[in-house]
Amino acid sequence: MDFVKRAVCMGAFAAVAIGTTACGRPFKVETAPGFVELDNQEPQYSYRAIAPEGVVMAVRVVPLDDKGDLAFWTRSVILRFRQMNAYALLETVDVTSRDGTPGKELRFGHDEAGKPYLYRVRLFVAQNRLFVIEVGGTKEQMERYKASVDWMLLSVLVKCDTVVSPVLASKTCNRW
Amino acid sequence: MQRVSKLVRLGIVAFGAHLLLACGAAPDMAPKSAPSFGGAAHGAMEAPGAPAPQRPPTDKDNDGVADAVDLAKDERIAQGGGGQGQPKVVADAPHGTSMLIYTATLHLAVFQVTTQMNTVEKIARDQGGYLSVRNDQQITIRIPRGKFDDTLRMIEKLGDVVHRSVTAQDVTDEYVDLEIRLKNNRAVRDRLQALLEKAGVKEAIEIQKELARVTEEIERIEGRLKLLKDKIAYSTITVSFQPLETSTVRDASILPFPWLQDLGLSSLLNVHP
Numbered sequence: 001m002d003f004v005k006r007a008v009c010m011g012a013f014a015a016v017a018i019g020t021t022a023c024g025r026p027f028k029v030e031t032a033p034g035f036v037e038l039d040n041q042e043p044q045y046s047y048r049a050i051a052p053e054g055v056v057m058a059v060r061v062v063p064l065d066d067k068g069d070l071a072f073w074t075r076s077v078i079l080r081f082r083q084m085n086a087y088a089l090l091e092t093v094d095v096t097s098r099d100g101t102p103g104k105e106l107r108f109g110h111d112e113a114g115k116p117y118l119y120r121v122r123l124f125v126a127q128n129r130l131f132v133i134e135v136g137g138t139k140e141q142m143e144r145y146k147a148s149v150d151w152m153l154l155s156v157l158v159k160c161d162t163v164v165s166p167v168l169a170s171k172t173c174n175r176w
Numbered sequence: 177m178q179r180v181s182k183l184v185r186l187g188i189v190a191f192g193a194h195l196l197l198a199c200g201a202a203p204d205m206a207p208k209s210a211p212s213f214g215g216a217a218h219g220a221m222e223a224p225g226a227p228a229p230q231r232p233p234t235d236k237d238n239d240g241v242a243d244a245v246d247l248a249k250d251e252r253i254a255q256g257g258g259g260q261g262q263p264k265v266v267a268d269a270p271h272g273t274s275m276l277i278y279t280a281t282l283h284l285a286v287f288q289v290t291t292q293m294n295t296v297e298k299i300a301r302d303q304g305g306y307l308s309v310r311n312d313q314q315i316t317i318r319i320p321r322g323k324f325d326d327t328l329r330m331i332e333k334l335g336d337v338v339h340r341s342v343t344a345q346d347v348t349d350e351y352v353d354l355e356i357r358l359k360n361n362r363a364v365r366d367r368l369q370a371l372l373e374k375a376g377v378k379e380a381i382e383i384q385k386e387l388a389r390v391t392e393e394i395e396r397i398e399g400r401l402k403l404l405k406d407k408i409a410y411s412t413i414t415v416s417f418q419p420l421e422t423s424t425v426r427d428a429s430i431l432p433f434p435w436l437q438d439l440g441l442s443s444l445l446n447v448h449p
Contacts (some may be wrong), residue, residue, distance in 0.1 A: 038447060042289060044438065048447070056444050062435055080436050087440070088287035089336045101407045109287030110441060116288050119441050 026061060026127055029136040030155035032148040049152070055145045058151055070125045075106045077121060086110055087119065099159045101126045102126075108141075109131035118142040120149075126158040189257050197340065198235045274349050275404075278324050278411035281338035282331060289417045292334055303327050305410065313417050318410040331415055351404055358397045365390045 022073045025046050035057065037069040047059040068076075074092075081087040091107040101131040103124035110117045115138060133156060135149050136142070142149070284292065293315045297307050300317035303326070309316040319327045328342070368387045375383050 044443070050447055054445060056442055056447065060435060062433075076433070076436060080439060082285070082336075084440060086285075089287035090287070111289060112441070117441055119444070121439070132435070133438070134438070134444050136444045161198060163293065 001024075002104055025059075026129060026158075027153070028060060028157040029059060029133075031153060032152045034145070034148050035152070038095055044112060049144055051137075051141070051148070053137070053141040053144070055135070055141050055149065057149060058157070060132040060134070062132065064125070064128050064130055066128060068125075070102070070104060070123060073123050073125065073130055074106070077106060077123065082107075085135070095122060097124050097126075097156050097158050098154060099126075099157045100157050103131075105153075116138075120153075122156075124156075124158045127176070131156070131158045131160075136139045185272065191346060213220040215418040230389055257289065272345050275348045276307050277404075277407045279343045279399065280324070280328055280411070280413045281339070281415045282328075282337060282413070282415055287335060292406075293415075295333055295334055299327060299330050300413075305378050310413065314414065316412060316414045318412055321409060321411050324413075331413065337362070346402055347408070351401070354397050354404070358394060358401065361390050361394045361397065365394060378414040 027046070029047055035051050035055075037047065037049045041048040041058070044060070045058040046061045048056065049058075050056045064156075078089060078092075081089065085108050087108040087162050089106060090109050091105075093105040093107070095103045095105045097103060099123050103122055105120060105122045108119040109122070110119055117136065118139050118165075119134070119136040124131040124133075133153065137145070137152070193391070249363075269305065289312070291364060295308060296317060297310070300307060303323040305317055305319035305327070307315070308318050319418050325353050332340070365387065368383055368390065372380060372383045
């Protein structure tokens with residue numbers, strides 16, 4: 001009987017410990033070989049990784065409080081770059097995250113001191129949050145790193161399934 | 177006998193005066209449906225059977241010269257909108273349809289400007305047009321009028337069109353007016369040249385001055401007509417790779433989400449703490 005009580009207590013303690021220490025990201029992303037994840041990018045970015053040639057991928061998480069859907073935020077980002085005057089929208093593509101969440105990818109071109117740059121932005125709305133995934137670099141390097149970048153983008157999870165608790169899983173991906 | 181010779185002299189004077197009056201009145205007498213003022217005037221001066229000027233000019237002839245100069249002055253008034261504001265001779269409008277000058281301005285979002293400009297230039301050449309102006313941020317091409325719409329569509333596909341403006345300027349009135357003025361001025365010039373042949377030295381100087389002015393006016397009108405013809409035949413397309421500032425609209429549309437303002441390569445690629 002003591003053994004059972006002790007086991008229950010330990011289990012409860014473990015659950016509380018896991019619950020309180022699990023303050024990970026509400027998304028999951030794999031860092032491709034050739035990239036290094038940078039530390040201390042908060043609060044601007046929740047994740048940022050860089051390749052030696054300067055190609056950077058980053059993830060922002062914006063709490064939505066039930067404000068705006070994917071179409072609203074996609075349009076907002078397009079207009080924002082129009083206002084910046086120096087970005088050309090090259091393409092808009094429908095994309096899906098690894099967990100099946102529909103999203104949009106916007107591909108921009110930009111000239112900086114006569115050098116062409118490419119900038120890709122993916123948007124997903126999930127968990128009452130907006131996930132903004134940005135990738136950028138010179139056109140030459142972006143084309144060189146295209147396979148790695150695509151792989152990283154495909155690895156993104158914005159909703160995580162778990163057998164432990166679907167309710168908790170909707171709050172975080174990296175908790176377990 | 178003296179009376180007879182006086183009568184003969186009077187007769188000659190009357191005949192000369194009649195000729196000169198007819199000469200001065202020619203423009204008003206020309207039929208309004210005449211194809212050109214010049215033709216009518218020449219008809220009056222060089223009609224078969226009309227006496228050719230075989231003698232040196234007389235005072236009476238000089239009166240005719242004065243009339244011609246006055247006519248030129250009248251012509252100037254008519255052109256400048258003086259009097260009743262109508263040209264003395266109405267020429268038929270040469271064109272039944274409107275004469276339009278097409279101009280388009282496109283603002284494309286900036287990306288690989290040099291490559292895009294080369295493409296625009298190539299499109300112009302392929303369409304039978306040519307490059308007009310090119311600088312760091314802007315290119316202007318001239319395209320045959322019939323290819324205007326197609327060319328515009330091709331250029332629009334090159335990038336993100338931020339602003340588009342197409343104008344069609346109707347120059348029919350100006351064109352017709354210029355043609356009428358040209359015909360009138362040519363007629364005046366021809367008449368002045370004819371009178372110059374029989375003018376005395378003093379009058380010749382005055383006619384020469386007027387002739388110079390009319391010739392200058394003809395050249396100016398011909399130049400303007402040539403320019404209009406060119407502008408009508410070739411439409412102008414200006415492609416700018418630097419959008420115009422529209423600060424009022426832009427300020428109003430900035431959304432109050434700080435992260436949105438933070439998007440872009442400068443934030444993303446600046447990894448230094």
